[in-house]
Amino acid sequence: MSDTNAKILVVEDDEDVRRSLCAWLAMTGYAVIEAADGLHALEAIEAERPDTVLLDLRLPGLDGFGVLSALARQADAPPVIVISGQDGIEGVIRAFRLGAADYLQKPIVSFDLLDHALRAVLERCQLSRAVKLAENRYFNLVQNLPLLVFVLDEQLELAFINKFCRSLLGFTRPQAQAMPGFFLSRIHPEDRDRLQACLRRGLSPQERTRTEECRFLHKNGATIHALLRAIPVSRNGPTGPTGTIEGIVVDITDRVELERFVVQEEKLKTLGAISAEVAHEIRNPLFSIAGFAHRLQARLPDNREAEIILSEARRLEDILDKISNFLHPVDLRPRLCSLRGIVTAALDFLTPEFTARSVTPHTDLAPGLPDLRLDPDLLTQVVTSLVRFAASRVHTGGGISLVSSRHSRYAHLDVDFLPGRSVIDPELLFLPFEEGDERMGLSLAYRIVKNMGGSLTFVQRGSEAAFTLQLPIDPLAALPDGFDDPDDAGPDDADPDLPPAGPGVGRL
Template sequence: MKRKNDNTVLIIDDEKSIRSTLSLFLSDEGYSSNAFELPSEALAAQANNKYELALVDVNLPEMDGFKLAEKLLENDPDLTVVFITGFDSFNDVIQAIRLGAYDYLKKPLMPGELTLALERFEERKAFREKIRQAEQLNTMLVQNIPVMLLTFDSDLNITFANRASRNMLGFTPEECTAEGWLFSRMTENDCDKFDNSFRDAVKKAKPFSEIIKIRHREGHFVYALFQSLPLVPDTPDSDRMRCAVTDITDRILLEKKMVLDEKLKTMGTITAEVAHEIRNPLMSIGGFARRLQNRFPSLAEAEIIVRESYRLEKILNRINNYLSPVKFQRVECNAVSILRECLELLEPEIQDRKVHCRSILDEGLPPVYADPDLLRQVFVNMVLGAIRNMQPGSELKILTESSEDKLEIRFSSPYPPENPIDPEKVFTPFEDGGQSIGMPLTYRLIKNMDGELNFLTEDSNAVFIMDIPMGNAQPENSADEISQAFNCMPSNPAGSLENLLQREWLRSAREMKPLGIISLEIENIDIITADMSDEEQANLFNALYSSLQDILKRAADFLSSCGSRTFVAVLPGTDRDGVESVAHQMTQSIRNTTAELTGLPHHAIVIQTGTAVEVPTPEQMPEDLVDKAVYNMRTGK
């Protein structure tokens, strides 16, 4: 059977008749060939051509076939070598096998043997291709899987890392394999935890699993889950530990946020109750004590009562301030100048504490996108929090530098060994026994401005790393950007959704009546408007807005928008059945209006609707109800 083959076979034999016979036979089988008498000719031809099969005579001039095969394989290890000889020598067979020969043919050559040798060559070639494809697939999977794969030696140095390291941590695999790299990216506490857990797992031959914080190249921390992979026995790396590393930052932060939200809700309820039950009696006690103090100036007890009443009132205000929503307005501002102003303001406090402050501030850094007043509060909290825990004579170091689209500010100060800082609680309010909420509040303010605040320990120093968005990289949820990017969406001329909803929320809470929310959007609006101009899109959204507004008959009902595609209707004093009825009418109106303006059939317009109805309570915020309606819209509930 004649085979289709693009590869050329290399023939080396000192007998012309053998070369001719082999060339003719290979041609009949579908192979092209290059035949040579001398080994030097064959080596020269190999330098300019790719051969997959070589038929080599053992007895040759210049050098024997074994020596020639050794050189050919040295140039191309994938070459398949078949020896041809007129002698039936066992030693020759052994030597051929040692050189890696795939087959061994004896003269005179028989067509059947040659055919069988070619079939074995093709089988080996197909098997090699399968191995190559499997290795390529394995490499592709290992390198492109969205999980970081690491191999460690006995000293806990990384000997292999896949390309996921760049996406997860910002480092190339080559950088990850530098000696001591992993520990240089961990906090001091995590270094000890990882080392102990890892060595214990190796010693006891048990699975290894640990959550470790690793510092990204850009400065923020990544929560990484290290999990050991099963060892492959009888392999060169069977004594090395392999780990899969997963980025679980979002999960950890979400869990912390959920816990914090629950704490805040509980504290909010307690605060409201405490403020209601204590504030009035507290004012009466303070006023009575002040009258006593005026009547009897020498009465020390009255002064104590006045002072402690004022202190208790400040505690109530402090808790209330933390739990209250933060309102801010971000603009471009010079964070370095604001920080310098705060340091000048706090200079007397720093001197009174007998500590030093060394600041390395780069005045040439670009402006940041933040609220200047909140930044002042943040910087004051950071500096006061540091110096109040420092021993006399110690030094607070403040360093500013830019990192891509963010300004990084590092606050580093020594902490007493007898009073270590728990990284898991440093940003949790009241975890320190109620002494302060400065750091948790600072964390909250920074997060609200789309920044980051991380904590680590370095050589007995507490280091807080603050990242604030630069002015030329505004956050996605900034009001300015939204108004520019989504100018096709109509707005309520009476005011923003937040303000209008706040008004109706308070009224419904006061009257103890239900408040209904409807959220609607066209799920495939991007496809529908793909070929529309900005003006056509604006006309479509204005028409939809008008059609929905016509459905709201009562004066208190109002319509607004949320984001780029979501309409929000607020229905005060409406129960669930009423809200569902209005939502159905609005759905039909959106479908009819869109079909009329675009010419699309009704079934091609996919609309999502979500509703939520609540009687407002002190434990809730107005945006919670909107979030619930949007969530129900997304989930189809």
């Protein structure tokens, strides 16, 4: 008896031959379906989904060649063993060209030969399904990894990229693969030459795997800090071995910003501790000086020096109060809020100031950001302070860019501008040393963001300056867009450019 539960369709117009074949198949252990002509055969294949078809070529109506032609247009057609009494070699060749898996001559003198042919076809079919299943699993795994997987050909053009492309760079897979030079164009201009030289060296199979830290550009202009791991692979092409590069890109923007924040925080802690100690040491003699100045002014009301001493004492007392307040936590009232809505509210509030100086704000706010569970009033105050400071620094008629993006479990807001004059001592930017509106409440903004569990950093490179506001996303929020992208290939879609299993995806 057969050890398989395979279902066999017998297509034969001769009733005696058909019954003989069906009886032997049933006795051997197969499930059997019958059809007397080509049209009924196709209907049975559609309805029953047999594992193998035994097909006669000479059939009434639609003949066996017509059945083979119809099955050739189906992606998941069952394998066909032709059993025919045709003597001409032309019929045999034509049957194989149309996709026949095997060919047996009628009459069948030995059922052992048929049994061997069936077992061979079913085994090949089973192996083919296993390979396809493994390919689909690998394809789905690669597509849904929370990192960018890519393959570059000899011209450094994309041969493959996974669905995380949309989350990381803002482009769908079809968009990325349709753009010539896409991969190199998304590398930050300051890193492009270095990375291009590294990738070209990697086309040699003798080159070792390399990991480079670099920056990419999101579709909305945001800078993405990343680790790129390039793996040289040799493939056999039509003209001989060709070099390709398989690799991954890991988004480390959150880590870079947090490291920058930690460095900035340590500096501020040191300065804050010194400031608190100095404030404590100054406060007592300050009271004495102010007291003497009051007595002197009471005795000599017209004395100018006494008024100056009192004015400076009040100013110093105000600075000491700011330092004291800076070291205390902020009272937060968190609730769900939209970063897009907060940015819009802050820009609306600052419209009169923009108009007065002809400053133009430009926004590119990611539509898929989930709501944040933070204090919306204080967060609006933070964004207002950052934008107001940027507006105060740009030339009249200048512009400010506000770009939001998502990286893992953080939402980012970058406020980029070209200052008319550079910021002196940017390490002191978030400390409450300055009086008046020069720093536009940045020390309070820093305190608020820190108490929200986020980070606020300032970077000045050449003529450019930028604040980066990093805010935590609710852990229960949805995963980033792009994991289930309707514009991308589905889990069952075949991809001829899919990199093979093995060295394709390395580990950092």
